[in-house]
Amino acid sequence: MTEPVRKILHVDMDAFYASVEQRDNPELRGKPIAVGGSKERGVVAAASYEAREYGVRSAMPSLTAKRLCPHLIFVKSRFDVYRSVSAQIRAIFARYTDLIEPLSLDEAYLDVTEDKQGIGSAIKIARLIRQAIFDELGLTASAGISYNKFLAKIASDQNKPNGQCVVLPENGEQFVSVLPVRRFYGVGPKTAERMAKLKLETGADIRACSMAFLAEHFGSSAEYLFYAARGLDYRPVRPNRIRKSVGAEHTYPRDLLDLAALEAAVREVASEVWERLERHKTSGRTITLKLKFSDFKQITRATSLPEAVQSEGELDSVLLALLSREWPLDKPVRLVGAQVSALSSKVFRDHEASGDRVGDTAAVGLQQYRFEF
Numbered sequence: 001m002t003e004p005v006r007k008i009l010h011v012d013m014d015a016f017y018a019s020v021e022q023r024d025n026p027e028l029r030g031k032p033i034a035v036g037g038s039k040e041r042g043v044v045a046a047a048s049y050e051a052r053e054y055g056v057r058s059a060m061p062s063l064t065a066k067r068l069c070p071h072l073i074f075v076k077s078r079f080d081v082y083r084s085v086s087a088q089i090r091a092i093f094a095r096y097t098d099l100i101e102p103l104s105l106d107e108a109y110l111d112v113t114e115d116k117q118g119i120g121s122a123i124k125i126a127r128l129i130r131q132a133i134f135d136e137l138g139l140t141a142s143a144g145i146s147y148n149k150f151l152a153k154i155a156s157d158q159n160k161p162n163g164q165c166v167v168l169p170e171n172g173e174q175f176v177s178v179l180p181v182r183r184f185y186g187v188g189p190k191t192a193e194r195m196a197k198l199k200l201e202t203g204a205d206i207r208a209c210s211m212a213f214l215a216e217h218f219g220s221s222a223e224y225l226f227y228a229a230r231g232l233d234y235r236p237v238r239p240n241r242i243r244k245s246v247g248a249e250h251t252y253p254r255d256l257l258d259l260a261a262l263e264a265a266v267r268e269v270a271s272e273v274w275e276r277l278e279r280h281k282t283s284g285r286t287i288t289l290k291l292k293f294s295d296f297k298q299i300t301r302a303t304s305l306p307e308a309v310q311s312e313g314e315l316d317s318v319l320l321a322l323l324s325r326e327w328p329l330d331k332p333v334r335l336v337g338a339q340v341s342a343l344s345s346k347v348f349r350d351h352e353a354s355g356d357r358v359g360d361t362a363a364v365g366l367q368q369y370r371f372e373f
């Protein structure tokens, strides 16, 4: 049996939050802006391309951003607006396919193997989607087009902003072979460092490794790396992403020092998590407390119950017990987070059963296929 060749798009908005702000306020256009708080505690949620030229990046502390770009303009985030624009973008996607897997407000995978309009060309669909986003929403997007999610995601970054890139089945292996390992999805700075020590610099270097070697050094990522290095990835585009955890966290304007304040913070976060669990009609067995300290170091402490947590009161007491085990803390706390995982609702189990199947098909030489992209 041969694997049917799929046509997958990864569409990614360019500097999404910042672009929405520049669209809605002409005074911000062409200027370095950062969405997020400028205060001491602020973190950049998104930076315009003008700001990126100064090295400003998302997730960067606002103070650092200001130092890099002294005339940086901070704009308050408007998530309700971003969410509604995101819904508009998804409505554009839905003209072509129902197989849409959002990764966040501003990016999604689309399976257009069989598009609704019978266009037949993934390259053309990507162009049409980007044009519609521009004409109707006044925003630009970039797209990656390929035969799997792994390559489509890398490709969308290739000609950013306002560009697209296709990796054809016959080119996938070659494309990956020259790819620096840090561009592999899921390879963070730590893994990249470990790879550097092993002299693994490109996809070709990973490809030369046996599964056993990869398993020894990269544990559960071995299979993914083994296939990805061959340009292969069999994960389907899943219209409903499996929710693996439900969580919430708060950064406090002032560091929390005493136990009473911390306990109040834990209860506040717990109540938010409980509300979300109820909304998603789920619950879970594993409960995690996260504390981030004034020096930005963080700890997580988790415990697993025999059964899914049953009430907000129970969630409270488990989290407070985790906190009391750490008490006294040796430094002040700036962020408190809580998460419930190992979710167990009926709905969740059904989804999980039809979840990812990576690598259960023998490596198929996809290069041999030729078809209209």
Ligand SMILES: [Mg+2]
Residues within 6 Å of the ligand: 012, 013, 014, 015, 016, 106, 107
């Ligand atoms: Mg983006």
